Amino acid sequence: KENIYILGIESSCDDTSAAILCNNRILSNVVADQKIHAEYGGVVPELASRAHQQNIVPVVHQAIEKAGIKKEQLSAVAFTRGPGLMGSLLVGTSFAKSLAYGLDIPLIDVNHMQAHILAHFIDEDNHKKPPFPFLAMTISGGHTQIVKVTSHFNMEVLGETIDDAVGEAYDKSGKVLGLGYPAGPEIDRRAQIGNPKAFQFTKPKVDGLNFSFSGLKTNILYFVQREVKANPNFIEDNLNDICASIQYTIIGILMAKLKLAVKQTGINHIAIGGGVSANSGIRKALKDAEDKFGWTSYIPKFEYTTDNAAMIAIVGYLKYLERDFSGFDVMATARLKI
Ligand code: KG4
Ligand code: ZN
Numbered sequence: 001k002e003n004i005y006i007l008g009i010e011s012s013c014d015d016t017s018a019a020i021l022c023n024n025r026i027l028s029n030v031v032a033d034q035k036i037h038a039e040y041g042g043v044v045p046e047l048a049s050r051a052h053q054q055n056i057v058p059v060v061h062q063a064i065e066k067a068g069i070k071k072e073q074l075s076a077v078a079f080t081r082g083p084g085l086m087g088s089l090l091v092g093t094s095f096a097k098s099l100a101y102g103l104d105i106p107l108i109d110v111n112h113m114q115a116h117i118l119a120h121f122i123d124e125d126n127h128k129k130p131p132f133p134f135l136a137m138t139i140s141g142g143h144t145q146i147v148k149v150t151s152h153f154n155m156e157v158l159g160e161t162i163d164d165a166v167g168e169a170y171d172k173s174g175k176v177l178g179l180g181y182p183a184g185p186e187i188d189r190r191a192q193i194g195n196p197k198a199f200q201f202t203k204p205k206v207d208g209l210n211f212s213f214s215g216l217k218t219n220i221l222y223f224v225q226r227e228v229k230a231n232p233n234f235i236e237d238n239l240n241d242i243c244a245s246i247q248y249t250i251i252g253i254l255m256a257k258l259k260l261a262v263k264q265t266g267i268n269h270i271a272i273g274g275g276v277s278a279n280s281g282i283r284k285a286l287k288d289a290e291d292k293f294g295w296t297s298y299i300p301k302f303e304y305t306t307d308n309a310a311m312i313a314i315v316g317y318l319k320y321l322e323r324d325f326s327g328f329d330v331m332a333t334a335r336l337k338i
Contacts, residue, residue: 003289004075004320005067008313009060011092012084012112013142014043016055017309020074021317022065024123029066029303029310032059041181042171049087061311074105076325078316082110083338084142089332094213098326106325107283110315112307113138113338115272117149118318119304119311130271134292135261139254139282140274140306142167142169146261147273147338152318155338156283158261159209166250167276169213173246177235187243188279194244199223201249202281203331208262219248251281261296269297275306 003022010017014037019029032055037043064071079096080237082089099106117136130136135158136323137148144161164172167184174183202219204212224242227234262268265319270286275281277299286297304310 002149002316004106004117005073006070006195006316006320007063007074007077008110008309008311008316009058009077009079009092009096010112010307011052011056011088012080012082012314013088013307013322014048014051015053015307016059017307018060019309019313020063020069021313022067024314024317026122026310026313027069028063029308030059030063030066030115031303033307038181043085045087048085049091052088056091060095060099071103074103074314076100076106076108077103078108078110078312080112080115080312081323081330081336082333083112084334086334093330093332094196101134101269101328106320107328107330108316108319108324109326109336110312110319111329111336112312113143113145113147113336114153114155115139115311116143116305117147117271118152118315119273119300120271120298121152121318122300122304122310122314124301127301128298130269133265133267134269134271134298135258135265135267136256136271136273137258137272139166139272139276141165141171141184143274144213146209148256148267157338158265159211159257161211161213162206163212163214164217166211166213166254167274169217169250170246170276171288172217176221176224177239177242184276184279187247188239188281190243191247192244194242195245196238196248198238198241199245201245201280203249203253206237209257209264211257214256216249247279247281251279251285254282255285258289262293266292267323268295268297270295273300273305276306277305278302289305
């Protein structure tokens, strides 16, 4: 049987990434992250698309070189069509079209949210793939979603955030505390040595499986402002405890929704993805749920959980097998549904 080589291209937010897959195994996965946004405390869309424009050719070139193949061997080009920042998506979309056209090979459009989930099907030693049906929870700086996955391309969104993403809750709380961007990893680090019960924050009241994090962010802001008024050193004196209490609240919210989703669907195979799945609190909570409730949890390798092109390429491969190709008039779509 002939090998299938897929080039995946991801440019939906602030990472320019290209990956080469041989069938369902990764040969290379190159990510150029954009340091420029750190000084603004968040992604600046206009700067992101400019950086993609600059990075895209070198990143694709590197991915092909690292994979040890020639571009003439490629079977298809897969790219992120959406959801994401329009200007950023346009760079990857236009580049993918041109390359597929030039090489005269199929073009495959990929939904970024499906890709976060299907990253679990990248063939890796020692990684178990979730069996269908399973629940996928995608948690990152841009997304918070619980999805019921019945087959590779049969997915149903059961709930999602109605305002901020969970990673934003981390990053914005970090900003209030004077931490650098993105603050998630540092809050996580400090949370592990702080007291999670030191301070109480309000949990949002959102029906069903939807999430809301903007109220929590405001709650933390007002709390810190009030305490700092009484004690100017409040943050320095209590930083680890504040971080632990924030993390305790956020993980509590995520786990409560997962429990409800398991109860509603009867499915207890849980696959997580997105940058926040690196969090020690969610990993521990899932481990506990395995012991306590008999769940099975699936966590991909870190480089496939944050935004990356390997996950775009695996979707490209699965679509290639079904001959599910795109027309060259396909358009980037900022608000693309699963
Ligand atoms: O998937 P990702 O790299 O990019 C987006 O698609 O957003 O996720 C980045 C997000 C940031 O909000 C970052 O603070 C958060 O993931 N993050 C974490 C941790 N590592 C990254 N949040 C909590 N704990 C962590 N260990
Ligand atoms: Zn993402």
